[in-house]
Amino acid sequence: xxxxxxxxxxxxxxxxxxxxxxxxxxxxxxxxxxxxxxxxxxxxxxxxxxxxxxxxxxxxxxxxxxxxxxxxxxxxxxxxxxxxxxxxxxxxxxxxxxxxxxxxxxxxxxxxxxxxxxxxxxxxxxxxxxxxxxxxxxxxxxxxxxxxxxxxxxxxxxxxxxxxx
Ligand SMILES: [Ca+2]
Numbered sequence: 001x002x003x004x005x006x007x008x009x010x011x012x013x014x015x016x017x018x019x020x021x022x023x024x025x026x027x028x029x030x031x032x033x034x035x036x037x038x039x040x041x042x043x044x045x046x047x048x049x050x051x052x053x054x055x056x057x058x059x060x061x062x063x064x065x066x067x068x069x070x071x072x073x074x075x076x077x078x079x080x081x082x083x084x085x086x087x088x089x090x091x092x093x094x095x096x097x098x099x100x101x102x103x104x105x106x107x108x109x110x111x112x113x114x115x116x117x118x119x120x121x122x123x124x125x126x127x128x129x130x131x132x133x134x135x136x137x138x139x140x141x142x143x144x145x146x147x148x149x150x151x152x153x154x155x156x157x158x159x160x161x162x163x164x165x
Contacts, residue, residue, distance in 0.1 A: 102150025
């Protein structure tokens with residue numbers, strides 16, 4: 001018998017899946033070509049460290065961001081991102097930074113990159129970082145973002161195929 005309780009459970013399971021999946025958006029390059037971006041919310045990443053925590057903010061993508069990314073190499077966010085094919089991709093950070101210019105480390109399958117996060121003027125004012133050009137394997141890749149200098153907060157990362165150099 002199909003009870004209301006069971007139906008609720010199924011709905012909860014479907015919603016659970018929807019939130020676990022990343023959301024794709026489409027942007028347009030200067031030449032009019034469309035660029036598919038896969039968004040991974042920071043608050044859905046695995047958070048580890050000392051100060052780091054997700055905080056609610058209405059202006060953030062998904063209504064939340066991750067703040068208190070303070071302690072160098074200790075406060076980390078781990079994302080599992082899926083690439084349709086091996087190759088070069090851009091990782092952009094959606095972030096806010098109410099203090100001085102900051103820098104975070106971006107490790108992709110163990111290879112280290114760095115992202116600059118200039119001040120956005122105040123907290124809850126968001127900007128998008130320059131894309132960090134990284135190499136991804138086909139399938140699942142492990143991306144670890146960690147504090148280096150400053151105190152920028154992370155809203156999301158967008159991943160897209162890198163343009164030809
Ligand atoms: Ca977010």
